[in-house]
Amino acid sequence: MSTTISPLAPKSFPDMPDIEGVRIATAQAGIKYKNRTDLLVMVFDEGTAAAGVFTRSRCPSAPVDLCRQNLSNGTARVLVVNSGNANAFTGKKGRETTQATAKAAAAAAGCDEANVFLASTGVIGEPLDPARFTHLLGDLASSAEPSLWADAGKAIMTTDTYPKYATRTVDLGGTAVTINGIAKGAGMIAPDMATMLSFVATDAPIAAPVLQAMLSQAVSGTFNAVTVDSDTSTSDTLMLFATGKAAGRGAPAIDTTDDPRLDAFKAALADLLKVLALQVVRDGEGARKEVEITVTGAESDQSAKRIALSIANSPLVKTAVAGEDANWGRVVMAVGKSGEPADRDRLAISFGDIRVAHEGERDPAYSEAATSAYMKSDEILITVDIGLGDGKATVWTCDLTKEYVAINGDYRS
Amino acid sequence: MSTTISPLAPKSFPDMPDIEGVRIATAQAGIKYKNRTDLLVMVFDEGTAAAGVFTRSRCPSAPVDLCRQNLSNGTARVLVVNSGNANAFTGKKGRETTQATAKAAAAAAGCDEANVFLASTGVIGEPLDPARFTHLLGDLASSAEPSLWADAGKAIMTTDTYPKYATRTVDLGGTAVTINGIAKGAGMIAPDMATMLSFVATDAPIAAPVLQAMLSQAVSGTFNAVTVDSDTSTSDTLMLFATGKAAGRGAPAIDTTDDPRLDAFKAALADLLKVLALQVVRDGEGARKEVEITVTGAESDQSAKRIALSIANSPLVKTAVAGEDANWGRVVMAVGKSGEPADRDRLAISFGDIRVAHEGERDPAYSEAATSAYMKSDEILITVDIGLGDGKATVWTCDLTKEYVAINGDYRS
The missing domain is CATH 3.60.70.12 (L-amino peptidase D-ALA esterase/amidase)
Incomplete structure (x- = not known):
């Protein structure tokens, strides 16, 4: 078991009232x-x-x-x-x-x-x-x-x-x-x-x-x-x-x-x-960052959710977030592997308010310094516009850290 | 980039002959x-x-x-x-x-x-x-x-x-x-x-x-x-x-x-x-162990392969192998999450030659010491019999280590 409290823990706990019955x-x-x-x-x-x-x-x-x-x-x-x-x-x-x-x-x-x-x-x-x-x-x-x-x-x-x-x-x-x-x-x-x-x-x-x-x-x-x-x-x-x-x-x-x-x-x-x-x-095991992933412009809400979960479950995306690395190329990879309809040349990707990619390539205004600074946040927002339809979905995950491996490598012992 | 050679690297490389043309x-x-x-x-x-x-x-x-x-x-x-x-x-x-x-x-x-x-x-x-x-x-x-x-x-x-x-x-x-x-x-x-x-x-x-x-x-x-x-x-x-x-x-x-x-x-x-x-x-990033997963008794070969890949891709199974922990409960989890036909009470699971579980529960002869000793091997064989049909498949993966997280947390930088 982990002995340190997640840095993402709430600052305080609510007073829980009684529930009659x-x-x-x-x-x-x-x-x-x-x-x-x-x-x-x-x-x-x-x-x-x-x-x-x-x-x-x-x-x-x-x-x-x-x-x-x-x-x-x-x-x-x-x-x-x-x-x-x-x-x-x-x-x-x-x-x-x-x-x-x-x-x-x-x-x-x-x-x-x-x-x-x-x-x-x-x-x-x-x-x-x-x-x-x-x-x-x-x-x-x-x-x-x-x-x-x-x-x-x-x-x-x-x-x-x-x-x-x-x-x-x-x-x-x-x-x-x-x-x-x-x-x-x-x-x-x-x-x-x-x-x-x-x-x-x-x-x-x-x-x-x-x-x-x-x-x-x-x-x-x-x-x-x-x-x-x-x-x-x-x-x-x-x-x-x-x-x-x-x-x-x-x-x-x-x-x-x-x-x-x-x-x-x-x-x-x-x-x-x-x-x-x-x-x-x-409080995900070893979590140091919360990641909110919103997919818009998919062919359907269901398709958007599948793409969002493909991103959220990608070990390479999660380790990049852990390393505070705005590796949006791995987001593209995760969109591609989802199997859902997507057109590489219509994709737009943002980290927070920073658009890092649009129309299938790096945004001309891309700033490594600004994006790297953003990646130091506790809460990372990744937005992907597929550019095909009106489907949208939001999912949440956490980063994948060495601590996750440590916690799960010897949980039973 | 990793600087140490995988412990699973071949002991020697073959002499590669010319190919005419x-x-x-x-x-x-x-x-x-x-x-x-x-x-x-x-x-x-x-x-x-x-x-x-x-x-x-x-x-x-x-x-x-x-x-x-x-x-x-x-x-x-x-x-x-x-x-x-x-x-x-x-x-x-x-x-x-x-x-x-x-x-x-x-x-x-x-x-x-x-x-x-x-x-x-x-x-x-x-x-x-x-x-x-x-x-x-x-x-x-x-x-x-x-x-x-x-x-x-x-x-x-x-x-x-x-x-x-x-x-x-x-x-x-x-x-x-x-x-x-x-x-x-x-x-x-x-x-x-x-x-x-x-x-x-x-x-x-x-x-x-x-x-x-x-x-x-x-x-x-x-x-x-x-x-x-x-x-x-x-x-x-x-x-x-x-x-x-x-x-x-x-x-x-x-x-x-x-x-x-x-x-x-x-x-x-x-x-x-x-x-x-x-x-x-x-040579998977951070790999310390090769894992061979064979699923038998599934409803079809395709179903067996899906179950095998669900096990092979489970972060919890892979971290357990990294920790040399024979956590076969996580194998059950991965069978269950695959969505493929499975009957909990017919499952049999072996690590190497050691049957750890059969008919949906821990094998009566289960020995923690013997299984733990086996988990120290470089090559881990996990066999799962679903008990429903004749479908079978084998897939290979590696363990999930802190080194994987380290390699991928700062790959771009």
Whole structure:
């Protein structure tokens, strides 16, 4: 694990308000880490709706299988998350672990097993012994408190160098409702999904199908638009819980996706997810710079996104950014290798406000000094205009540094 | 540029015999490098047939455009290669450079411009001034000698730490014919194509269409089965020239692809291309280990190759190999992210002869000590059985080290 905090870490963390109907507890179960929490329990009041988006890996972890299965009910009562072991590619033992954990969690929260959600993050392929933490769940559920969001963010970290939080308060039909979210990265980050774990909760009274539709839509320009290393985790999980408790303060129950009273909430949710997703990128393993890549003029938005991800995932582009080298030739390479329609002689490329290339060659006004100075920034914007159509997309990534190699060269040991 | 030679470099270089009808000269043009050759001229006798395979980048370099255009004639008289500047993404200036170079090369070799082939390798996006080297071509063409294959291999290097050679002598209808090849890597290596530049010549009398068919077929399991960093160059060029001079010693003229007298030649060509492709991988930027990845039991050969490349291009797999960490969980991740049909609970994975996982979980006989000892090898074999069908494929890559990041973080400066 990295011992230094990412230079891109936020200067301060938000005060996370309580979400009525959500109680939190954490513990040191000693699953892998010493002297830190590695177990999170989040208890939801009865009537909480749930939605989720998961990894598209063809080899998902056992907890992802369980979440997908239980999500069909649309209701949640308890979430158990452990860090240090992903319980992925653990075969029959992995299913036994999720079954034992779900049983213990249901007993602890006094609910049906179908209302339990689980997530695990850490090493893949090592059996996870549920006896390491199931005996703790009863006490955790009974002692859980609404105010422990800061602790929740810390308990789910793996190689993250800082916990990730976001909160928004927004009007829903005349009543203020709150959305809180936590997330963790920091390697094996790629769409789709682009984070290992993120959990969001609100007191808004929103029906599960509406919640699911909103989440699926919001994820496209946020968590599914970030990449650290193109490696998609087996465990990626983003869940959204709505306790509905704001109804007691007059918030209207929302049952349809196109309810106009939901507009502000949708925007706030997308904004919150983007903040969390960018925090994941900014804490990418070894990251020293955030890179925002916007592609315009592609044949379609989908084509633009593919080109943008080809650039974002190129080791040569990422190492050039790490070296503060405005090597836009590698951007051309990445456009070319994407396989998407592109005409070399129409390409225009900018780093920040500096147009380095247009009409397929170096800009006549190109200044090595000005561009090199720009590359020293913490946040690098790369804009590519393909010159063919109206398609556009923005994705975010980080640079590729020696520290990434160091972190991942001896992660298990 | 790296100053240390790859630990995977060959212990010795082959003696490269002459190829009758091929003459070679090199020079120090000072295009970018100091105190080394950076210009290669290869002159072919009249009647030389040519074939080529090029990058699939949508933004190819100007020399690739020229080669594709001239290849329609199927004949070659002169090849000019420079290192230090790729003449890629250089727009109108790039075309002017290839035109001026082709004109000077045609005058130097006393041939039509349609029989000139060009290749450039190095930095992308910087204009390449042909005046830096066109004045040298006349003397080079007239002083060229058959014996300078070793020099040829050195002149085309960029970040390569050693030149790459292979030679084979094979029977063609009762007469011994020779095939010589040179290649250079070492970053921006991915199918398709998987090398920046490789040039192969033979004295066999083989018609251009047959030459092209053979080359296109042979490339699939060789240059298109290796990857260093998943970044496809704008300049990838593999050309095969056949002077036909062995006809004077009795070799039969080959006009059809299915001529059985060609079988040994086909096998030798494929073998030679594999040797060159593996040398490229073994000199991948920062490489310390060669990794051979074989996928069996996939739904089809194509599916197997996609899975194998997903593993080979995974930064997390490659950094684990660099760290001598048998992190087979990351192999599972890479299988999962490939999107190809796979069943987690049927996967079996071996490192060398050690089966680390089967039926979707860690092998009961797994020994951390034995596996860790194996990971110290220079050559790592990873075998994955998907358990679904008969599809199989093998690809080769190298590990991802801090040295890769260092080389690419300040390549331009």
